[in-house]
Amino acid sequence: MKTAFYDAATNIDLDSVRAWKEKGGKVVGYTCSFLPTEVFYAADILPIRLRGVGADSMEIGDAYYGPFACTFPKAVLQLAGSEKYRFLDGVVISNGCDSMRRLDECWRKMSEDISDTLPSFFHYFDVPHKPEGYAVIWYMDQVKKLMDSVEKHFGRSISDENLKTAIRKQNQVRKSLWELERLRAFDPAKISGTEAFASIVASTVMPRDTYAELLLQCIDTVNQKKDNPLGGRKRIFLGGSVCDAVELVALIEKAGAVVVGENVCFGPRNENDLVDEDANPIEALTRTYLSGSACPRMFGWYKARLHTITERIKALKVDGVILQNIRFCDMHGTENGLLERDLEKIGIPSIRIEREYGPLTETGRLKMRVNAFVEQLESKSNHHEAMP
Amino acid sequence: MRPELLEYNLDWLFAATFNIAKKTENATEKELARLLQFAPYDSGLLTPLLGLGKPAITFIDLFGEYYSNIVNAKRDGKKVVMTTFCFDPSIFYAVNNLVPVTLEIGTALTSMLWKRGSYDFMDFCTEVGFSETGCSSQRGAMGAYLAGAGAKIDLVALNMGGVCDTNANAYSFAAQYLNVPYYGLDYPSQLTTEEVRRYHYKDYRELIQFIETHTGCKFDIDRLRELLEEKKIQDALLDEIEEMQRLVPNPVPGLYHILIYASRYIYSGRKKYTKMLREMVEIIRKNAAEGRSGLNSGVEKCRAFLIYIDNYSLNVGMWDWFDQNGIAHMGNILSRTFSEKAPYTTGIPGTTYEINTRDFESMIDSLADINARMPMTRTIRGPYDAPNMWLEDTLSLAGIYNADCCIYNGTPGCRNTWSNVKLITRDLEKYGYPTHLVYADSFDGRVESWDTTVMRLDEFFRIRGLL
Numbered sequence A: 001m002k003t004a005f006y007d008a009a010t011n012i013d014l015d016s017v018r019a020w021k022e023k024g025g026k027v028v029g030y031t032c033s034f035l036p037t038e039v040f041y042a043a044d045i046l047p048i049r050l051r052g053v054g055a056d057s058m059e060i061g062d063a064y065y066g067p068f069a070c071t072f073p074k075a076v077l078q079l080a081g082s083e084k085y086r087f088l089d090g091v092v093i094s095n096g097c098d099s100m101r102r103l104d105e106c107w108r109k110m111s112e113d114i115s116d117t118l119p120s121f122f123h124y125f126d127v128p129h130k131p132e133g134y135a136v137i138w139y140m141d142q143v144k145k146l147m148d149s150v151e152k153h154f155g156r157s158i159s160d161e162n163l164k165t166a167i168r169k170q171n172q173v174r175k176s177l178w179e180l181e182r183l184r185a186f187d188p189a190k191i192s193g194t195e196a197f198a199s200i201v202a203s204t205v206m207p208r209d210t211y212a213e214l215l216l217q218c219i220d221t222v223n224q225k226k227d228n229p230l231g232g233r234k235r236i237f238l239g240g241s242v243c244d245a246v247e248l249v250a251l252i253e254k255a256g257a258v259v260v261g262e263n264v265c266f267g268p269r270n271e272n273d274l275v276d277e278d279a280n281p282i283e284a285l286t287r288t289y290l291s292g293s294a295c296p297r298m299f300g301w302y303k304a305r306l307h308t309i310t311e312r313i314k315a316l317k318v319d320g321v322i323l324q325n326i327r328f329c330d331m332h333g334t335e336n337g338l339l340e341r342d343l344e345k346i347g348i349p350s351i352r353i354e355r356e357y358g359p360l361t362e363t364g365r366l367k368m369r370v371n372a373f374v375e376q377l378e379s380k381s382n383h384h385e386a387m388p
Numbered sequence B: 001m002r003p004e005l006l007e008y009n010l011d012w013l014f015a016a017t018f019n020i021a022k023k024t025e026n027a028t029e030k031e032l033a034r035l036l037q038f039a040p041y042d043s044g045l046l047t048p049l050l051g052l053g054k055p056a057i058t059f060i061d062l063f064g065e066y067y068s069n070i071v072n073a074k075r076d077g078k079k080v081v082m083t084t085f086c087f088d089p090s091i092f093y094a095v096n097n098l099v100p101v102t103l104e105i106g107t108a109l110t111s112m113l114w115k116r117g118s119y120d121f122m123d124f125c126t127e128v129g130f131s132e133t134g135c136s137s138q139r140g141a142m143g144a145y146l147a148g149a150g151a152k153i154d155l156v157a158l159n160m161g162g163v164c165d166t167n168a169n170a171y172s173f174a175a176q177y178l179n180v181p182y183y184g185l186d187y188p189s190q191l192t193t194e195e196v197r198r199y200h201y202k203d204y205r206e207l208i209q210f211i212e213t214h215t216g217c218k219f220d221i222d223r224l225r226e227l228l229e230e231k232k233i234q235d236a237l238l239d240e241i242e243e244m245q246r247l248v249p250n251p252v253p254g255l256y257h258i259l260i261y262a263s264r265y266i267y268s269g270r271k272k273y274t275k276m277l278r279e280m281v282e283i284i285r286k287n288a289a290e291g292r293s294g295l296n297s298g299v300e301k302c303r304a305f306l307i308y309i310d311n312y313s314l315n316v317g318m319w320d321w322f323d324q325n326g327i328a329h330m331g332n333i334l335s336r337t338f339s340e341k342a343p344y345t346t347g348i349p350g351t352t353y354e355i356n357t358r359d360f361e362s363m364i365d366s367l368a369d370i371n372a373r374m375p376m377t378r379t380i381r382g383p384y385d386a387p388n389m390w391l392e393d394t395l396s397l398a399g400i401y402n403a404d405c406c407i408y409n410g411t412p413g414c415r416n417t418w419s420n421v422k423l424i425t426r427d428l429e430k431y432g433y434p435t436h437l438v439y440a441d442s443f444d445g446r447v448e449s450w451d452t453t454v455m456r457l458d459e460f461f462r463i464r465g466l467l
Helices: A002-010 A015-022 A038-042 A059-064 A071-081 A103-113 A134-154 A160-185 A193-202 A208-224 A246-254 A281-290 A302-315 A330-345 A363-386 B003-007 B010-026 B029-037 B043-050 B054-071 B089-094 B103-113 B119-127 B136-147 B165-178 B194-215 B221-244 B256-267 B271-289 B317-324 B360-371 B375-379 B390-400 B421-430 B450-463
Strands: A026-030 A045-049 A090-094 A121-125 A234-240 A257-263 A320-326 A350-355 B079-083 B098-102 B155-161 B182-186 B302-306 B327-329 B405-408 B435-437
Touching (some): A002 A208, A015 A026, A059 A071, A059 B421, A090 A103, A103 A121, A160 A193, A160 A281, A234 A330, A246 A257, A330 B165, B003 B136, B010 B029, B089 B221, B089 B256, B103 B256, B119 B136, B194 B360, B221 B271, B317 B327, B390 B421, B405 B421, B405 B450
Parallel strands (some): A026 A090, A090 A121, A234 A257, B155 B182
C-alpha cells in the first residue's frame, strides 16, 4: 500500500492509470483544487491532478514562461512538452493564480512548436475570486459549461444520477481521508507524515475506486499496528502554496519531527468538506468547492482561513508550523507572512520557507533550516521541562 | 527602515513638493535653478516637467491639491480609502467624506523624486511579512502607510482580482495588516459577454454598499452625475489627443502620457484634470498645425510603442533618453481609455464603455463598465491572444500609430505579464515589430540600474536598425 501510494505521489506514469487507459478509459488532467472532479467521474472519465513531478529540467517551461514565474506550472509545461502527459485525453486549466491561468496560453503556443502535445479537449474553467453571492451563480454556470463541454467532446451523458453517485463515492474518499487525519491526531501519531501525505497526493491521481479500497486497507493496517516509533517527536503542520513534495515531508521527518497535517492544496481541509448528497448536485458541488475560501486567491478572506488552520493545528496538537511557498507565489508568500505573525502571537512557533518546485535542489539549505527549527522546538520544550 | 523616514509624512512631503513647485510658475530660469539647488533630486522630475509649460503647472497644482487633501483628510472629517491605479476614482468623489490614496502613484513619485526611491518602504513591507517577489508598484508606497509614515487608512477598495492577483493580494495584505475593511471587485477572464457584464454590475453594487457602510454616507447623485459628465468631456479630449498622435511626426510630447494617466488615476471626473487636458490639446493642436514633433529636438526618427508600462526608476530618464534619441513615445497600456469613441476601439462590440447619466442605476452600470475597461482590467484579463486582448490591442494600436517597434517594460512582480510576455514578444516579431523585452523593474532601480537599461535599449535600437 505504501508503495502504491508513494509510487502514485512521486510519478506520472502509473500502472493504475495505464490499466484505466487499456480498458478504453479516458483521462483528463486539471490544475486546481477548485475543480469539481465529480463531473468527470460522472462521465466515467478519470480526472488526475496535473503536477510537475519528475521534471528534470526546465528548458521547455522557460521557453514559454518568463523568468519571474512560479516553477510549478513551468514544470507541468515541461512534462507536457516532453510528451509525459501524452496519455491525457483532455486538460482543464483554471485561474488558480496568474501564472497558473497562463498555462492555457503557454501550453497552446508550445503545441504549435512541439506537435501532438495539446489534447483535443482543452477547457478553461473560470473560478470566481469570491466564495459567495453572485459568485456562486457564476461558478454553477461554469460547472454547467464544463459538463456540456465534456458531454459534447467525449460523447458522454452526465445525468443527475451519475453525478450523485460520483458525489457519494467521492464523499467516501473524503471521509476516509479525514479518518487518516484522525490517525495523525493521536499523540504519538499513528502514521508518519510521509506515508500519510503520499496517500493524500495519490488520491488526486489514482482511479477513485482503486484508491478508496487501498486507503481503507491502509487505515485498517495502521489501526492494527501495535508498536509506534513516532513517540516523542515534535509535531509539525505544513502549510502554504501548492506542494506535492513527499520528499519535503520526508526531509522534515528526518530531522526528528513528525508531520501531522498539511494545508497545501492537497487533501481535506476540514471535516465539513463533504458534498451534500441529497441536494441538487450542481448546487451542492458549488457550495463545497467554492465555499470555505480555502486559498489566498479568495482575497479578503484571510481571517476565515486563519480560523480553519488554527482549529486544525489545535486538533492535531501541533508543536510548530512550517509555511512553505514556491518562489514567485506572491499570494501564499504573503499569506505565510501573516500566518507566521498570527500563529506566533498565539504561541505556535512558525517558520517560513521559500523553495523551488521539483526535486529538492536546495536540500542542503532546506535541511539546515528545518533541522534548526526542530531543534528550536525541542530546546523550547526541554527548557520548559527544566523549569521549576 | 531608516528611522528618519518616519519623521516625515509621505503625503505631506508630496504635498509640500508640489505646492512649492507650483509657485515656480512665474519664476525666472535663474530663480528656478537657485531653488532646485536646495532640492537636487527633485530636479530630475521637476525640470523636464516645468519645461512642458501650462499643462505641467496644472498637473503640479492637481497633485499638490490631491496630496493636500490626503494630508488634511482627518482634519476635514474625511476617511481615507486605499486604492489602486486601474480603478476609476470618481466613485470615491461622489461621497462627501472620502479621499482616495493610490499606492502606485506614490511609488512612482518616490522613484522619480528621491535618490533612494521607495527602497526603504519596499523593504519594510518585506520585513512585516509581504512577499519580496510581490509587485514593487504597490510595495513602495504601501510600506509608508503600513509603517505609519502616511495617512491613516480607513478602508481598502480596488478592482484587480482576476486580472492582477499580485495587485489584489498586496491590497488584501495591507487591509489585513492595518486591520481595516477590504473590498475587491472581481473580474472573470472574459470581457464581452452579457453574463460577465451582469457579474460586473452586481459586484459594483456590492462595492457601493461597502462604501456606504464604511463611510456612513449615501452617494450624492447630482455630484456623481457631475463627475461623470466631466469624465465624458475628459474622454473626448483624450480621444482627440489619441487621434492627433497618429500624425507623423507625432505632435504629442512623450511626457504627456505620464501626466495623462497619473492624473486620471487620481482625478478622473475632476475639473482640474479637464483643465490640464484642454491645455494639452491646445499645444498639441498647435504642434500638429505646424507639423512639429512633440520631441524637444523637433526631429522624429523612430516611433516606439510601449506595450505595458513606462520606467520610473530614475526620474524621467526613459523619456529623456527617448527625447535625446529622437524616439517618439506612442503611449503605453496605461495611456488608453476604452470609451466607445476612442479611435482604436470604435466598432468593436462589448469592449468599450458608454457613460450614461440618466439615473443612479445607469451611472452605476456605467462605472462598472468603466472599471472593467480600465487599461489592465480590459487588456490583460483574458488569454493574451483572445479577441480584444493584449495581442490584438497591441497590434491595432501599434498599427494606427505607425509604430516602428514595441517595448515591454514592467516589474518582475508582474506574474500576469511575465507568464506570457515571451509569447506576445514572439508574435509581435512575427507581425514585423521589432520588440524589446526590458528585464528591469519600473519602480526599483536595484533590480537593474537605469544605466544598464539604457545600454540595452541603445543596443536594441541600433542593432535593429531603428535609429
